Amino acid sequence: MYQLVRYYPSMKSGEALGVLAGITAHQWGMVTSAQAGAHGVSRLVLSRLADAGHLERLSHGVYKDAGAPSGEFDDVRAAWLSTDPKDVGESRLRDRSSEIVVASASAARLHRIGDLWAGRHEFVSPARRQSQRAEIRYRLRVLDPNDVTLVEGLPAMTLERTIADLVEDVGDLSLVADALRDAALKHNLEFGRLRKLLAPLAERNGFRRRDGDALLGRLLTIAGIDADSVARRVANEPPLGSLVAAHHLEGLTAEPDRFDDIARAFTAQFASDAAKRLAESSGQSHSAGIVPKAETLAAIRAVQTAYDEVADGRA
Numbered sequence: 223m224y225q226l227v228r229y230y231p232s233m234k235s236g237e238a239l240g241v242l243a244g245i246t247a248h249q250w251g252m253v254t255s256a257q258a259g260a261h262g263v264s265r266l267v268l269s270r271l272a273d274a275g276h277l278e279r280l281s282h283g284v285y286k287d288a289g290a291p292s293g294e295f296d297d298v299r300a301a302w303l304s305t306d307p308k309d310v311g312e313s314r315l316r317d318r319s320s321e322i323v324v325a326s327a328s329a330a331r332l333h334r335i336g337d338l339w340a341g342r343h344e345f346v347s348p349a350r351r352q353s354q355r356a357e358i359r360y361r362l363r364v365l366d367p368n369d370v371t372l373v374e375g376l377p378a379m380t381l382e383r384t385i386a387d388l389v390e391d392v393g394d395l396s397l398v399a400d401a402l403r404d405a406a407l408k409h410n411l412e413f414g415r416l417r418k419l420l421a422p423l424a425e426r427n428g429f430r431r432r433d434g435d436a437l438l439g440r441l442l443t444i445a446g447i448d449a450d451s452v453a454r455r456v457a458n459e460p461p462l463g464s465l466v467a468a469h470h471l472e473g474l475t476a477e478p479d480r481f482d483d484i485a486r487a488f489t490a491q492f493a494s495d496a497a498k499r500l501a502e503s504s505g506q507s508h509s510a511g512i513v514p515k516a517e518t519l520a521a522i523r524a525v526q527t528a529y530d531e532v533a534d535g536r537a
Contacts, residue, residue: 238263239276242287249311250299250375251290255283256307282355283307295374298328301343301358302376305351315377322347323370324378325361326391332373333381335408336401338392346379346387361391369419381405382412386419389427389437399444406447413438 233241241261245253255265268285271277277285280300284307293299303311305322314321323329325346327338342356346363353360369383379387385405388398405411420441421434429436 233262233264233267235267235271235274235276238267238271242271242277245310246287246290249303250293250296251287252280252296252300252303252311253285253287254303254307255285257310258285260308281357293374295332295376298324298332298343298374299376302345305345305347305358305360315372321370321377322351322360323363323365324373324376325363326379326384326387329373329379329384330388330401332376332378333384333405333409335381335384335404336388336397338388338397338401344391381409382416382419385416385441386423389420389423389441395427395441396444399441402441403445403447406445 241263242253242258245257245261255268258268259265268277272279272285276288278288280286280296281304284300284304286296286300299311302322302324306314322345324332324344326344327336328344330336330338343358344361345359346361346365348362348364350362351360365379365383369380370377371380372378378384385398385402388401389395392398417434417438419434420437421432424433424437425431427437427440429440
């Protein structure tokens, strides 16, 4: 009768787990096989640790400590780690502008705007790269450092750069408008920067060359964003009593032509003393016509900031 004896490399499982813990502690409980190999933990040991339930295979060459909590964006993080598998994520984040950055629909997903998940991970890189893996796509792009931010611990395009990138990459303005709507009502979106980023894309979308205002206006129209809808949401929220609303919104009346639509919306929603004060301080009604959509959205952003402050208990 023969007894099956397994062969184990020189590094014991317990020792290997200790080595890996020093890596996983700094990158969401994850480790790449290249990182492990650089510390003396072979692929064979990684495989056996996974078979024993100590590690979980997330993607090609990326493992996660089985005891680490799962996260909504583990797949994106694992994909990003695999784009430069030798370097630890912590060191890669020090120079975001020269790094591989989450882009397009993947960035929108991190920002939680729109519904554009297409089953692959989108990245841009300042150097040309290719991948044999269908779930990863690279595009060549040198980004302004101001257009890169950290989202869920990953270097990603800012909201403004993400929306412009979606216009370029996805092309369907209705899908981009959904993302813009979410961004405008949930986040502090910089419309001036967005107009500049949209300008190079205007002509290919049927507008005059570099007319970022026109392209932004089309997106806003498709998104159905207007002052009334946001004002009603604030007015109907119980924590925003009349005095609290007045306290936060009086400062906006310095520019009456931008505030008039919102003041009227508040007046229509509730005839409280505070609402009347808002309408009176906004000045006479302007007969010139509709406020430009980009300017209206700037006011919407200010109202939404006040709303968020009160909702978060910071007022």
